[in-house]
Structure formats: C-alpha cells, structure tokens
Amino acid sequence: MATTPDTNVNEAVASENASLQHINADYTERYGFHDAENYLYKAPKGLTRELVQKISEFKSEPQWMRDFRLKALDHFLARPMPTWGSPSLAEVDFDEIHYFVRASERSERSWDDVPEDVKKTFDRLGIPEAERKFLAGVGAQYESEVVYHQVNEQLEAQGVIFTDMDTALREHEDLVKQYFATIIPPNDNKLAALNSAVWSGGSFVYVPPGVHVEMPLQAYFRINTENMGQFERTLILADEGSYVHYVEGCTAPTYSSDSLHSAVVELIAKPGARIRYTTVQNWSNNVFNLVTKRAVAETDATVEWVDCNLGSKLTMKYPSVYLMGERAHGEILSIAFAGHGQHQDAGGKIVHAAPNTTSNIFAKSISKDGGRSSYRGLLEVAKGAHGSKSKVVCDALLLDEASRSDTYPTIRIGEDDVDVGHEATVSKVGEEQLFYLMSHGLGEEEASKLIVNGFIEPIVKELPMEYAVEMNRLIELQMEGSIG
C-alpha cells in the first residue's frame, strides 16, 4: 500500500487513539459537573479599594504587597478596556465578578488533609492517578486558593521550591520581592493590572543553579463558582544552568453566565537555564480567558511556551519571550481550536534584544462550526541584536464555511544582520487526503478527525504523554458531529 508521510502520521495517531480510547471516556461526566458551593470565605461581587485591602489582610501580607495591590488597582481603574481583539470584550462586567474565594484556611501539604469535597473534585479530574504515575509535585488550585500542594522529597532535597504563590510570599519573601512583577509590571495592561490588584494562588517555582527537574511540575486549575474570576499569579525562576518543565492544565464545569480568568505568568531563565511551560486550556465556553504571559531569557538560556487553547468563550493570550542575553533561544508552539461561539485570539511574541539570539514560532489553528481563531503575534529584532535568526510559521485549517480564521503577525526589524521569515497558510481539510482515507473505508467524520489529528500532531507530540492523550481526546470531542 502506498503511503505518504501524512497518512503514516495519521495511522500512528489512529492506533494510539485506539489503544487509549478508554482514557477520558467519561469526559462529559467528569467535566460537566460542579460541586455544591461550600466556601469558608467568599467575597461579594465587585471590585473596591476595601476589597483589595481585605484580600491582603486576609492573607496577612507584608505592607509592600498591599501597596503593590493598591497601586495596581489605580492602574486598572485608570485604563480603558482594550478595543482590539474581540468586540465581545465589552461584555466583561467587572462588577459582576467575585474577586476572591477561599476554599480552606491554609495550603495543604498532604493529600489526606484535603477536605473531602475538594478531593472529590480532583478525584474526578484524575489527579491521584496522574500523581501515582508521574507527578513530582502537585499544585492543585481549587477556586482561588491552592488547597493541595505536595513537593516530593527528591525536589526538596534538590533545593527546588514548588509552592503556591501565597505560601511563597510568606516563606520566601525576599526571593518573591526581588522578582515579583519585574517581568510584567502592574501597568503593563488593564488585565495585568487587575490581576496585580486581586491575585490569589498560582505557583511559585525556584530551581537552584545546575538542578535539572526531571519530572514535569503540574498544577490543575479549576473555576467552580458562578461568576468567579481566577487571578492566579505564577512566577518561575530557573537559576543558572537549571531546567524545569511546568505544566498548567485547566478544565471547568459549564455555567450559564460569563466568568473571567485573568492570570499573570512570569518566567525568568537565568544564564544557561531552560524553562518549558506547557498549557492545556479547556475552560468552559462561557469563560473570558485574558492572560498575560511573559518570559525573559538571559545569556544562553532557553524558554519554550507550549500553548494549547481549546476552551473558553474568548481567549486573548500571547505568551512572549524577551531574549535579553546573547545566544538566548525562544520557542512558541501554539494550538488553537475554535468551535461554535468561540474566539481563540492567541499567538506569541518574541523580542530579540541581544546578539545571536534565535527563535521559532509554530502556530496551528482550527476553526469549526462558526468559531473564529486568530493568530496574533510580534517578532521584533531590536537594534544591536545582530546575528539574530527567527522563523514564524502559522497554519490554519477551516472546517466549514461558517468559520473564520485570521492571521495578524507583526514583524519589526531594526538591525541589518538578521535572518527572519514568516509564513502562514490557511486551507480547508484536503479533499485528496479525505478521498484517500474514505477510499480505505473510513467514514467522513473519522477521516476528518484523522486529518485534524495529523495537522496538530507536530505540536501535540511535544506535550507530556498524558496531556497528549488528553489533547487528542479533546480534539476528537470537539470534532464530533462536525460532518453533517
């Protein structure tokens, strides 16, 4: 039988899918539920100066953090909502959101101490199994606060700090104070200002010089209160020559009214360090996911963002890497899937600010059932960043005529000794591929699924195994009923 490389990939995906079919078979049951609300503290809706002060008091924060929050609140109030991206941004009603919910009094270190209803939620999300298999440590965010957090002995022995941000502020204040908000200042944009004012939870990771964290560090996030915003704040600091892979996955139950998720994630890769940050975003389709993610890579350092966006009503997220030291490398791999009623406005930014720096952006998007996916990106080479090389490739697949795909890359070059290129292609599922597969007895839906899987395969294969499985399964679910 004549095969092309594409069909080989598809066959491999098919057989992998077949062997893993039982995983996530209870998807709807697992993700379509929510537990009864049972919170020890839940702030009233709306954002006030008093609330920000109260959050800070509640957490017994140092004065500098309280001042930081209040200053950020001023920025937030002073700035207009962005007018680009999506017109639906205007629907975000900042007065209709709970800015703080605390699920239990303090962070838990042992699984046994976690409250039963919280545990039930994680159970249904599959965290215990995942932990048994892989996890070096789990930072599980239930509502606004990290309730379960375990760093295994090996990590502690290596001197790695992996904790929630609130704990880090208490136990490693000097380190947090030195780096917090240095990459994304509170006045960066309106949503970053909001996060800075009301942040709660998120992860803090410190990897000492030369330490390689072998297992990916994972944290699960959930929104579980109607109209509740999650404003987690993550800071990862990889010291000289170290390596860490952090994985962020989101699932959320379905609610009727709009919810806001606005995280700030800062990564610092010191000379020679490498950070990989993987996200599988699957918020329910009523969530506004407006996230600021930025990394700095110093001399010889590498930062990689692997960013998969499947859920939410609107996602606006452009992970960025500032290449600040010579020979630093940045890499952004992005998948977006926009189904009915969804707009994925995702992409990435790379700024070459030092000589001989290199970067790649590979983005794949799929639009279906009237969904809209947009790639929005920036590639900038600043003056003095000679010898820089960059390649940006965007591919989009349109599955029906009601859907939409946009590509908005911006390329700014202020240096002559550079080599940068950008390519983008938008197409529909290839008739020839479809015909070939169908002539081998596959139904149209099945054939389309295989082609879509093959399309995103180059990025999915970069995910940790269980996430790759989950991705394929999620895409399959999104694809179901697409041929009609």
Add this chain to the structure above:
Amino acid sequence: MASATTSPVWLTARRERALSALDAIQVPTFRGTAGWEFTPIDKLDLDAYPAAPGGDATSLFDVEGAVSVSDEEPTVAGPIVMPLALAAERYPDLVEAHLGSVVTKQTPFTARNDAYWTDGAFVYVPRGVEVEAPIVLSTLHAQAGTALHWRALVVLEEGAQAEVWHESRSAEDDLDGVLNGVVELVVGQNARLRFVDAQDVSEKSWIFGAQRATVARDGSLDWITLGFGSANGKVFQETQLAGPGAHGTVTGAYASRGRQHLDFDTLQEHAAPDTTSDLAFRGILADRSSAVWRGMIKVDPGAQRTDAFQESRNLLLSKRAHADAIPGLEILANDVRCTHAAAIAQIDREQLFYLRSHGLPEADANRLVIEGFLQALVERFEAGPVRERVAGAIERRLQAVLGR
C-alpha cells in the same frame, strides 16, 4: 487645469460635500489609529499646505508610440485619455458614474482630495477595445509649500484591454510639499488592465495615496507600484476581486535611503468565488531609512475556491535601517488556499562569498546581489517593454541609493 474649465454642477456639489465633511474627520495620530502605529504624521500640519495645481511633465518612461493625455476627442473606436476636469465636462455621465465609486472610504486625505483636486486624468476604454500602445499619464508637483491633489480614473469596459503608465515627480529634488493622490481602477468583465505606477518624488515631501481597483467577473489586473521618493507618508493600495473568476497580480518595489520612511498598506479583497490574487513587495533599505508594509488578504463569506498569495521581502543594507512587515489574513470562507510569507534579511553572505570567489570586487558583488533581489520582481513580467522599463527604473533608483 480645473480653473480653465467650468466645473459641472454635480462635481461642484461633490467638492462641497467633501469640504463640509472635513471638519469631522480627524487626522490619524501616530499611536491612536489602527494602521498608523508605525507611521508618525503628528508633525504634519496638512492645512499648512494650500492646494495648488501641478505642472506639465513629460514622461521619463519614454515609451515609443505612447498615447498621452490630450484635449482631443478620441477616434471612434479609440480610448478617451483626457484631463479629468475636461472629461467631467465633456463626458459628464461617464465620469459621474465612476468618479468616487471605487475609493469610497472618507479619510482626511481622500476628503481633501475630493474637495481640492486640481490635476488628474481620465482613461476610458470602450467595450471590446484593445489599446495596443501604452497610455502614459504623469503628475508633476510644481510648487513648494503646496499640496498637489491629483486623481486618476481608469475605466475598462467589458472585454477591453489596456496598459496605463502613471508617474509622479517633483519639479525640484528638495521640494517640500504634500502629494495626495487618489487612483480608481475599474476593470470590467473579462477586461484586462495593466497599471504601472511609479513615484519618484522629492525626498523632502509627504506622500499620501488611496488607490483601489475593482475587478469584475473574469477580469484581470496586473498592478505594478514603484515607490522611490518621498520623506514620509502612507499609500493604500487595494484590489477588490468583485466578480467570480477575477484575478489580480500586484507587484511592488521600493528602495529608500537617508531618513526616508515609506509605508505601503495593501489589501487583496476576495469578494466573489473562484478569484485569485498574487502580491509580491520587495524593498531595499539603506542608511537610516525605514519601510512599513502592511498587507491583508480578506476572504468574504461565500468566496469559495479563493486562492490568494502575498509575499513581502526586505533587504536591509545598513545597521540603522528598519523594516516592519505586518501581513494579515482574515478568512471567512473555508474552501480557500491563502498563503503569506514575509522575510527581512541582510545581503546573503553565501551569495556574496560565491561571487567574490569568482573574482568580483566586494562592491560589485554587493551590487549584483541587490540587483538580483529586485530582479526576482521584474521576472514576474513577460519579456518586453514593461519588463525593460521597470528594470530600467529600478536600475536608476539603485544607482541613486547605492551611489554608484
């Protein structure tokens, strides 16, 4: 020229409407207006440049047997090639039907043009007429400190064929002024138009342009833009493929030096099924000059089987040169193939090394590589007068920019 004729009533009304709209239209500010982020024009006081007519110019293109603008009535089966103001008087129905029908967006620049235009040409090719000789139009910015508002209106009826050359120049090399042009191209069913537009105006003057073409069913447009002069400004160049089977090829070349800042904003708008477009822009940037190319491919709902391509390439010759490329795709149909590519680089060291290893001095090798970079554009045309003239114009500009 306009003053030499009595303006028809409808035209006067058009001017007055534009004039009264002017107050309400803000001049775009550097950061505040989408599309103008990279082209600061805050320092420009548009109204400090009063409108003034241009002068007569002979074309640099030197096309043998060319048809030029004249007050003469056309022969029975021939094209009309006439000053726009005169045509508005003599062929009011034709001109009124098309003037302002293609460039409809009201901006501070188009509204001023509408209100104040003094220079312009009207080209009309009747149904089925094939004009063999090139039609040559030219615009000369004659007075410093003034704004020259000019328009070109080219209409090809069904099955017509023509080649139109337009060129803009300034009377002096250091003339400070504003050149504000509107170009409207109407390509009828099954018609074929080649439009070559070259601007080599003073490097001290502002340039603004709103240029738009609409191509009907099975029509074909081959549009060539050479952007050499001007200090700063922005030129929009839009191709609308309005009827099924329409095709547009757009080719742009530029070469800048000193502190020149060029800004091209292109649109390939696929408004009907089975339409194709192919756009390629290439530029050479020397000294502290900068260029912006923003290009959008828009595919409207229902424009199935669209095939669109766009490519932008810049060659930076100096550490202080700066290039921005903002390609874009907005696709609202699914059975399409749309591709864009953008690249910014310096002179390929390997090519240079290869040439030098064959005994060429460095300066010559450099020159060859640069010529080769723009040559790729010239090769988009068949051998013949267009290819020669475009290659010649690029050659002259390179000589000016490279100083040898």
